[in-house]
Amino acid sequence: MYQPSGRSSMTTAADHFRAATAAWAAGDHPEAERLAGQALAVDPGHADAHSLLGLARLQSGDRGAALPHWRAAAALRPDVAAHRYNLAELCRRLNDPVSAEPEFRAAAELAPQWAEAHFGLGNVLGDLGRVSEALAAYDRAVALQPSFARALYNRGNLLREEGRVVPAERDYRAALAADPDLTDARVNLGAALGELHRWSEAERCYREALERRPGDADLEAALAGAVLAQGRTAEAARLMEACEPRAASPALTRMRREALLPPVPDSAAALAAAHVRLRDALRRAAADPPRLDPGRVHQSGAEPPMGLAYHSADPRPALEAFAALYAPQITPLEPLSPKEGIPRVGVVVTHGHEGVYDRCLGRLVERIAARERVAVALVCSRSGANVLRHLRPSFPGEYLVLPAHVHEAAERIRGARFDVLHYWEIGTDATNYFLPYFRPSRVQCATWGWPVTSGNPRVDWYVSGADLEPSGGESHYTERLCRLGSLPTCYERPPAPPAPPAPAARRRTFGVGPDVPVYLCVQNLRKWHPDFDATVAALLAADRRGRLVLVGDEQPAITQALMARLRRALGPNAERVGAIARQERGGYLRLVSHADVVLDTPHYGSGANTVADAVACETPLVTWPGPFQRGRWAGAVLGRAGLNPLVTRSAMQFVETAVRVANDEPFRRELAAGLRAFGAVWFDHPDAAVELEGFWLEQVAR
Incomplete structure (x- = not known):
């Protein structure tokens, strides 16, 4: 056969590869895969053909088949950043971050201005839990490409997991500005705003996301949750009912x-x-x-x-x-044998509850850990560990960081082999409510962070205080009741500002005249049971000059609902009731110290926080203890302080006592002196730590 001069009859690997790339560009992926394979049959060392064949295999959904080709491409041409990046990204998707990291680093070194390579490195470092390095890689990617929406979004996710919700919000907003169609960023922005308790803004995000993903049941549930958090219960119920078939x-x-x-x-x-x-x-x-x-x-x-x-x-x-x-639906885990050495106790503090835990129980647990008779670990989320380390840098114990899924968290706790698991709260979120059902420790204890029983037969003990429980209080719990002899906290003295000694100067803070007594109630408005309305009406009728001041809720609708109810209950006297916006800690303590008297709510009254604040501010607190622990903290503390006149037994006595304190300045000064003397010995007292440690050791010995 005649052959033209200067041309070979053989098709080269390069010819097959050119044809393969043309087929790929035309969208004929099966043909591209076939031609890339022919190129490799001619030249097994053709790095670009390996790369294209790996891409084709990946496109067909076979990641495992793509891996050897991309590994070969990177080995044959280690100087090509794209080959190293492709291999790295595939290793990451195959859950092999250890192999992925050096390849991403190589890609970033070969192409230092390639934002995508730094983004990939950030992703894999995040997978490996090396947060600071991951954030640095994302920072570099965003610096190179400020409108890199995916990098902004992933950096926001990592910041939020670390508890840095405010900068995470900024990143989500920047990601959406760069790519308004990045709906995941809108959803996570809603979640971040919810963590910041900015629920109306979260609601707006979820509604906008639903416009792009109509019928998404998880989004509909998130929207219902945001509406519910604002106090719009009936509307939330309608939203739940509408999405129920898709749930x-x-x-x-x-x-x-x-x-x-x-x-x-x-x-x-x-x-x-x-x-x-x-x-x-x-x-x-x-x-x-x-x-x-x-x-x-x-x-x-x-x-x-x-x-x-x-x-x-x-x-x-x-x-x-x-x-x-x-x-019956959750099978308890098989316990592992305890570790050698001193007993191990895990204290569970779930996401969002770190601040109240630290004020109420943090110092007590720190004291126990420092005694080294018990090895204490705080069991928390990753962001929670960062928050707790910041709040109490001197804590000498360990941290066990939990994954978000409850069943995985239970397995991790089980692997830690605690002798006792002590929950700060059970029932305030899904994690701390459902985790005990898995029984990840042989002994599980609830305590007064949430002042009701868990109802869970797999929780063994409820740790309370003798002064907090009425006679027969054990009937209120499915758990066995432990009554510590001390009030169960080592509360550190709040930084209370000094109050002016003269009533007129105190009252000026509230914008009232010198002869207008101020009654302050700082309790969560959800504690305002309708039963309290008649007591408040009687108080305002008894003191015609007095003003009642409430601290409003973070959600305006909840404050508005209570004020509307009080207007109906109090009639014209409702004009002497006002709500002050929630305050930062310093402003709040100033309110407490300048009030004439603080009012406790019935049924669920002041907890350790409010009572400690009143003691530190030397402001008399009038209480009417109820039949359950949740209504007895103020009475227990005031009883210990010897201030029994402030502990009343009826609505009439409550009103009479509050009016006397607010209008009888010598009597008020006498009570303030009693609070001052009690605070000098009560704050940071070690007895409760010794008793709780003894209780834990007793459970280990059993």
Whole structure:
């Protein structure tokens, strides 16, 4: 056969590769894969053909088949940044971050101005938990490409996981400015705003995201949660009902909707009706229990409503009914044998509750850890560990960081082999509510961070104080009740500002005249039971000059709902009731120190925080203890201080005492002196730490 001069009859690897790239560009991926394979049949060392064949295999969904080709491309041409990057990204997607890291580093060194390489390095360093290095890599990617939306979004995610929610918000907003269609950034911006308690803005984000993802059940649930957090219970219920057919568990969504309790009930009758609906929902659920998905309980919203603690009834029956639904669905873990050495105790502090834990229990746990008779670890989220280290840098114990999924968190705790697991709260979020069902430790204890029983038969003890519990108080708990002899805190003295000695100077802070007594209530407005309205009406009738000041809720709708109810209950006297916006710590303590008297709420009253603040500010606190622990903290502290006149036994006595304190300045000064003397010995007292340590050691010995 005649051959033209100067040309070979053989098709070269380069010819096959050119044809393959043309097929790929035309969208004919199977043909591109076939031609790349022919190129390699001619020249097995053709790095670009390996790269294209790996891309084709990846496009077909076979990551494993792509790996040897991209590994070969990187080995044949280690000086090509794209080959190193492709191999790195594939290793990361195959859950091999250790192999991915050096390849990403090589790509970034070969092409230092390539933002994508630094972005990939940030991703894999984040996977490896090397947060500061990951953030530095993202910083470099964004510096090179300021509108790099994915890098901004991923950096925001990492910052948020670290507890740095404010800079995370900035990154999410910048990512959306660069790419308004990056809906995940809008969703996570909503989540970040929720963590900052800016729920109206979170609601807006979720609504905008739903416009781009209509029918997304998880987004609809997030929107309902944001509306509920603002106190719009009826609207949240309608949203839940609308999304119920699309929910992962329609029955669970229905039960959650039916179990909603209003944060500020319109009346005692409305509150009673809500509890009837809850009991009916639990009865229906008992006949056909909604199914739990262990991988989703951390975001299910299936935990009992927190309103059960705020109301006057005993919550134990309802909490036991919830536990009867869930306990059979969660298999407890097999315990591991204890570690050698001193006993190990894990103290569980879940996300968002670090500040209140540190003020109420942080110093006590720190004292125990410093004694070294017990090895103490704080069991928390990654962001929580950062917050706790900042709040209490002198804590000598360890940290066990938990994943977000509850069943994975339980496995990690089990692997730590604690002798005792001590929960600061059980029931304030999905994690601390569902985690005990897995029984990741042989002994599990609840304590007064949430002042009601868990209802969970797998929680062994509830640790309280003898002064906090009434006679027969053990009947309020499904757990065995431990009554410590001391008040169960080592509370450090708050930085209270000195109050002016003259009433007129104090009252000026509230913008009233020198002869106008100021009654201050700083309690969470959810604690304002309708029963309290008549007591407040009697107080304002008894002191015609007095003014009642409340501290408003973070969510305006909740403050508005209570003020509307008080206007109905108080009539014209409601004009002498006002709400002050929530304050930073210093401003809040100034309010307490300048008030004439602080009023406790019935049923669920002041906890350790409010009582300690009143003691430090030397401001008399009038209380009316209830039948449950959650209404007895103020009475216990004032009883220890020998200030029994402030501990009343009826609504009439409550009113008479408050009016006397506010109007009888010598009497008030006498009470303030008693608070000063008590504070000198109570704050940071070590007895409670010694007693709690002894209780833990006793459980280990058993």
